[in-house]
Amino acid sequence: xxxxxxxxxxxxxxxxxxxxxxxxxxxxxxxxxxxxxxxxxxxxxxxxxxxxxxxxxxxxxxxxxxxxxxxxxxxxxxxxxxxxxxxxxxxxxxxxxxxxxxxxxxxxxxxxxxxxxxxxxxxxxxxxxxxxxxxxxxxxxxxxxxxxxxxxxxxxxxxxxxxxxxxxxxxxxxxxxxxxxxxxxxxxxxxxxxxxxxxxxxxxxxxxxxxxxxxxxxxxxxxxxxxxxxxxxxxxxxxxxxxxxxxxxxxxxxxxxxxxxxxxxxxxxxxxxxxxxxxxxxxxxxxxxxxxxxxxxxxxxxxxxxxxxxxxxxxxxxxxxxxxxxxxxxxxxxxxxxxxxxxxxxxxxxxxxxxxxxxxxxxxxxxxxxxxxxxxxxxxxxxxxxxxxxxxxxxxxxxxxxxxxxxxxxxxxxxxxxxxxxxxxxxxxxxxxxxxxxxxxxxxxxxxxxxxxxxxxx
Amino acid sequence: xxxxxxxxxxxxxxxxxxxxxxxxxxxxxxxxxxxxxxxxxxxxxxxxxxxxxxxxxxxxxxxxxxxxxxxxxxxxxxxxxxxxxxxxxxxxxxxxxxxxxxxxxxxxxxxxxxxxxxxxxxxxxxxxxx
Numbered sequence: 123x124x125x126x127x128x129x130x131x132x133x134x135x136x137x138x139x140x141x142x143x144x145x146x147x148x149x150x151x152x153x154x155x156x157x158x159x160x161x162x163x164x165x166x167x168x169x170x171x172x173x174x175x176x177x178x179x180x181x182x183x184x185x186x187x188x189x190x191x192x193x194x195x196x197x198x199x200x201x202x203x204x205x206x207x208x209x210x211x212x213x214x215x216x217x218x219x220x221x222x223x224x225x226x227x228x229x230x231x232x233x234x235x236x237x238x239x240x241x242x243x244x245x246x247x248x249x250x251x252x253x254x255x256x257x258x259x260x261x262x263x264x265x266x267x268x269x270x271x272x273x274x275x276x277x278x279x280x281x282x283x284x285x286x287x288x289x290x291x292x293x294x295x296x297x298x299x300x301x302x303x304x305x306x307x308x309x310x311x312x313x314x315x316x317x318x319x320x321x322x323x324x325x326x327x328x329x330x331x332x333x334x335x336x337x338x339x340x341x342x343x344x345x346x347x348x349x350x351x352x353x354x355x356x357x358x359x360x361x362x363x364x365x366x367x368x369x370x371x372x373x374x375x376x377x378x379x380x381x382x383x384x385x386x387x388x389x390x391x392x393x394x395x396x397x398x399x400x401x402x403x404x405x406x407x408x409x410x411x412x413x414x415x416x417x418x419x420x421x422x423x424x425x426x427x428x429x430x431x432x433x434x435x436x437x438x439x440x441x442x443x444x445x446x447x448x449x450x451x452x453x454x455x456x457x458x459x460x461x462x463x464x465x466x467x468x469x470x471x472x473x474x475x476x477x478x479x480x481x482x483x484x485x486x487x488x489x490x491x492x493x494x495x496x497x498x499x500x501x502x503x504x505x506x507x508x509x510x511x512x513x514x515x516x517x518x519x520x521x522x523x524x525x526x527x528x529x530x531x532x533x534x535x536x537x538x539x540x541x542x543x544x545x546x547x548x549x550x551x552x553x554x555x556x557x558x559x560x561x562x563x564x565x566x567x568x569x570x571x572x573x574x575x576x577x578x579x580x
Numbered sequence: 581x582x583x584x585x586x587x588x589x590x591x592x593x594x595x596x597x598x599x600x601x602x603x604x605x606x607x608x609x610x611x612x613x614x615x616x617x618x619x620x621x622x623x624x625x626x627x628x629x630x631x632x633x634x635x636x637x638x639x640x641x642x643x644x645x646x647x648x649x650x651x652x653x654x655x656x657x658x659x660x661x662x663x664x665x666x667x668x669x670x671x672x673x674x675x676x677x678x679x680x681x682x683x684x685x686x687x688x689x690x691x692x693x694x695x696x697x698x699x700x701x702x703x704x705x706x707x708x709x710x
Binding site for chain 1: 654694
């Protein structure tokens with residue numbers, strides 16, 4: 123077989139392979155016109171080969187990268203391959219198809235550049251599977267894989283259906299309102315309104331008029347009737363956030379509403395019936411407030427039928443990667459960016475941070491990183507200085523601590539050596555009590571020689 | 581003849597942008613009695629379908645001429661009463677001329693792979709004159 127025949131045969135083989143693979147492949151010339159288009163490319167884009175050949179690649183591929191961040195353009199400019207860029211295309215049925223793209227230069231046998239080649243993989247199935255996997259860790263808008271949260275997720279449908287009052291405890295930013303919404307959305311009241319109100323944000327008088335409403339003429343500026351939130355939440359749920367902040371006087375009024383299921387708007391002469399579910403939340407320990415007399419016991423027991431405690435983020439750090447992924451997806455969509463995730467170093471910094479602001483703080487950190495990072499991975503440079511600085515201090519203090527320990531171990535070993543392994547003499551040389559000496563040996567994990575030098579010294 | 585309309589054309593350099601969802605510029609053209617009375621370019625930021633539809637609606641856009649557009653964006657535009665002429669390709673000014681002359685459909689401005697379908701029925705601006 124001549125060289126030419128071998129070449130023809132091998133090109134046929136290449137063509138057969140290209141036609142049989144599931145990855146879309148197309149090539150372009152230097153003017154960006156498509157010169158070849160395989161079967162998988164036809165299937166993914168919905169454009170036939172006949173229509174695609176000779177057309178500009180952006181008219182056929184229709185990717186969100188085409189305008190500003192074309193991988194093929196970068197390959198042609200930098201003369202190097204680009205691997206695994208995530209993007210999406212709009213196919214001929216107007217569906218967004220998530221794809222992963224690789225680009226390379228197309229050269230002839232003499233090394234002359236003929237154009238570029240782009241391969242792309244349809245990631246629709248992978249994305250769908252990812253969503254299904256996420257669903258296992260998700261209730262409403264809450265995401266968690268932690269055992270404590272999963273316990274809450276597992277009982278949530280029963281809690282929601284019961285219609286009982288719920289008290290949600292948790293630090294700020296742990297997702298109390300999201301949990302309250304999830305309870306409402308899973309309940310039989312989901313077709314009616316979910317009305318959230320922050321009790322700490324308003325003084326007593328305003329809170330009263332917001333919740334109870336008023337009649338025209340009830341006070342100087344009451345020109346017309348105002349419907350209160352208790353009435354607005356009819357058939358639905360009302361979410362009383364930071365309930366621990368309400369005054370004792372208001373607690374009495376609220377208690378009456380909960381007990382008798384009636385309320386009287388300001389200036390009204392008749393009671394109105396309520397039909398709402400109370401979901402209350404607090405970032406304080408209500409039991410403590412009851413114990414010190416600042417929260418009424420009867421009201422506490424009235425709202426505390428079912429109590430759900432949301433753990434802070436520092437106690438469920440396994441959720442950090444999941445939450446990060448969720449926030450990255452959200453921000454990528456909102457800001458049309460292509461951030462893949464956090465680098466190992468950046469993730470390590472976040473994992474070692476305590477998040478006093480909990481999930482809200484984590485969300486803000488991701489948003490901060492999106493402002494500074496354009497694409498690829500988020501590195502420590504894109505994190506707020508406050509967090510990176512804290513980690514540095516921690517690392518420094520850890521290394522100082524380690525150095526001190528190493529020096530102590532060295533001194534103890536040397537003292538033992540000087541004193542022929544006599545522990546008491548070594549302790550005396552180091553100027554410490556024998557019990558301190560033995561405690562340090564245990565703490566530093568120093569192996570003592572079996573032979574004690576006591577007899578020798580004597 | 582196009583009487584009085586305000587149209588937006590998704591633009592990339594001087595051609596129709598391949599994907600409206602991620603386009604950064606639109607050319608706003610005001611047309612009266614078949615003639616362009618004003619045109620200017622506006623910058624768009626990355627945004628969700630609802631925000632973009634709201635923005636175009638506030639600018640008084642009645643027709644959007646664009647390249648590829650996802651169903652999510654297309655439906656939202658329609659909710660805001662914006663007529664879409666999708667899957668158009670080519671030089672923006674040639675496309676505009678074709679739109680004004682009602683020859684957009686016949687002059688080969690469609691992207692490869694576009695089969696028409698539902699949205700083609702809504703297409704009114706460039707219908708060929710009998």
